[in-house]
Amino acid sequence: xxxxxxxxxxxxxxxxxxxxxxxxxxxxxxxxxxxxxxxxxxxxxxxxxxxxxxxxxxxxxxxxxxxxxxxxxxxxxxxxxxxxxxxxxxxxxxxxxxxxxxxxxxxxxxxxxxxxxxxxxxxxxxxxxxxxxxxxxxxxxxxxxxxxxxxxxxxxxxxxxxxxxxxxxxxxxxxxxxxxxxxxxxxxxxxxxxxxxxxxxxxxxxxxxxxxxxxxxxxxxxxxxxxxxxxxxxxxxxxxxxxxxxxxxxxxxxxxxxxxxxxxxxxxxxxxxxxxxxxxxxxxxxxxxxxxxxxxxxxxxxxxxxxxxxxxxxxxxxxxxxxxxxxxxxxxxxxxxxxxxxxxxxxxxxxxxxxxxxxxxxxxxxxxxxxxxxxxxxxxxxxxxxxxxxxxxxxxxxxxxxxxxxxxxxxxxxxxxxxxxxxxxxxxxxxxxxxxxxxxxxxxxxxxxxxxxxxxxxxxxxxxxxxxxxxxxxxxxxx
Amino acid sequence: xxxxxxxxxxxxxxxxxxxxxxxxxxxxxxxxxxxxxxxxxxxxxxxxxxxxxxxxxxxxxxxxxxxxxxxxxxxxxxxxxxxxxxxxxxxxxxxxxxxxxxxxxxxxxxxxxxxxxxxxxxxxxxxxxxxxxxxxx
Numbered sequence: 031x032x033x034x035x036x037x038x039x040x041x042x043x044x045x046x047x048x049x050x051x052x053x054x055x056x057x058x059x060x061x062x063x064x065x066x067x068x069x070x071x072x073x074x075x076x077x078x079x080x081x082x083x084x085x086x087x088x089x090x091x092x093x094x095x096x097x098x099x100x101x102x103x104x105x106x107x108x109x110x111x112x113x114x115x116x117x118x119x120x121x122x123x124x125x126x127x128x129x130x131x132x133x134x135x136x137x138x139x140x141x142x143x144x145x146x147x148x149x150x151x152x153x154x155x156x157x158x159x160x161x162x163x164x165x166x167x168x169x170x171x172x173x174x175x176x177x178x179x180x181x182x183x184x185x186x187x188x189x190x191x192x193x194x195x196x197x198x199x200x201x202x203x204x205x206x207x208x209x210x211x212x213x214x215x216x217x218x219x220x221x222x223x224x225x226x227x228x229x230x231x232x233x234x235x236x237x238x239x240x241x242x243x244x245x246x247x248x249x250x251x252x253x254x255x256x257x258x259x260x261x262x263x264x265x266x267x268x269x270x271x272x273x274x275x276x277x278x279x280x281x282x283x284x285x286x287x288x289x290x291x292x293x294x295x296x297x298x299x300x301x302x303x304x305x306x307x308x309x310x311x312x313x314x315x316x317x318x319x320x321x322x323x324x325x326x327x328x329x330x331x332x333x334x335x336x337x338x339x340x341x342x343x344x345x346x347x348x349x350x351x352x353x354x355x356x357x358x359x360x361x362x363x364x365x366x367x368x369x370x371x372x373x374x375x376x377x378x379x380x381x382x383x384x385x386x387x388x389x390x391x392x393x394x395x396x397x398x399x400x401x402x403x404x405x406x407x408x409x410x411x412x413x414x415x416x417x418x419x420x421x422x423x424x425x426x427x428x429x430x431x432x433x434x435x436x437x438x439x440x441x442x443x444x445x446x447x448x449x450x451x452x453x454x455x456x457x458x459x460x461x462x463x464x465x466x467x468x469x470x471x472x473x474x475x476x477x478x479x480x481x482x483x484x485x486x487x488x489x490x491x492x493x494x495x496x497x498x499x500x501x502x503x504x505x506x507x508x509x
Numbered sequence: 510x511x512x513x514x515x516x517x518x519x520x521x522x523x524x525x526x527x528x529x530x531x532x533x534x535x536x537x538x539x540x541x542x543x544x545x546x547x548x549x550x551x552x553x554x555x556x557x558x559x560x561x562x563x564x565x566x567x568x569x570x571x572x573x574x575x576x577x578x579x580x581x582x583x584x585x586x587x588x589x590x591x592x593x594x595x596x597x598x599x600x601x602x603x604x605x606x607x608x609x610x611x612x613x614x615x616x617x618x619x620x621x622x623x624x625x626x627x628x629x630x631x632x633x634x635x636x637x638x639x640x641x642x643x644x645x646x
Binding site: 106107130222225226237275278279281282285286289290301302303305439440441442 | 519522523567568571572576579583586587622623625626627628629643645646
């Protein structure tokens, strides 16, 4: 196909992969690779995400390739759906490569309930979820943390919740990194960040964050589905949220610090939002420690919401309503990982870690299948369970997409359909919706997003993750 | 009558565009723009209360404007007030001291999460300042 629509020359390396060579711009240190089919490639050409990806390819210490996932779209500095790995020895860490919502991520809870058992209680269950879990940009005094408790959450993540009865040891095993990054240092989280986060534990937040009750509609890979304990007709709950105001403030604090420090480092960057520091510098280490603490807060947030969901299901269904955590995986993070024998800092912004069976980080229970990956669709469309592959380690530093990716701006989405229209359309399909804001509903309407089926198809065909199951929404609580 | 105007442009996020006759006017206008976003919400903020001084430092006008907006976002979320009247007391390219008359905002549900450095810029010529900041909403 013609590459003229894009600002940079690109080569089609196959039906699912394009490359912008290093020669495309003088300051690129590595080539850029984009996973997309022809249709998604056309859409990517219409915005700034490729220019942002090329900018990322200029960062000091970047190695291999920088990658864009098929759901890539414009972000702040670093594109959403972008992956870049920096050598620890001489590379940088960039808050822009993680994003404001540090450790935004997804977890999936699986029940023994089936659709008939849920039956007429669906609306009441979704209503109770909306009463139990604060949504929107609000707070949750129920789980407000004192200084000591907040320190524990920042330092040890989900583990701190086991003692409070909000998490189990099984939950920790089924959470990426056990729900705790060892690099965390609460002392590097500012007073401001703590003030913003201390009463936001157990809350969804706004934007595209949600809690969704779903049903397993289709199994694509019976073996892996069996390993994950997924069967057709089973009721599941998907939780998508992150580190709330605390993570935003950590990002704001450190972008500010690094922006001031940039002249001292002697880096010349094409975009200030890519402000970064050498990993070995005090500034880089401070950000890594604060980001890790914010990541721990995010895991604890999703775990606390899990506790609320479990309470609602227990009240509604008794023992039959037990919810097992299948897995929890982040899609906004910078992590120290070994690839090809070298220690790298892998930035994934709007990209999900997707490790295969051979990776030591994959939980023992999933060693035959690969690490579970969850791709939420837009509100009202299907979500997917995938499995990480060993091939992804060499194709994308063990990463895949994180969602459908926006196709319309929020303003354009509001013009396309009102919140009331979106609500009626979802309810007409039998989907129960609880959302405090009609504006928020309009901005997150299905038409505002790319086709998640197409995004997942590219990921599957490119070998970044294997498709396991499709989940259909039954009810959604949105921020 | 202010010596400044603003408008919002919506892409994936929200872009604030300011035309002003001085950088100080642009700073005040940016604060008023944030308050306007709150006033669009169903819950009206309270009346004007006491005055507060805010100081901000940064390395250039663009980052100073971003810092100023982030300061207001933080105060709204953590202290529960937004800016009513705004008086710029001191203003250089790297320092601001602003007097702000608080309006209570008990819901603390601020519609903007952060001001970013993404394509943030300030262009000044005699009697004319153009500024743009992207807001994470």
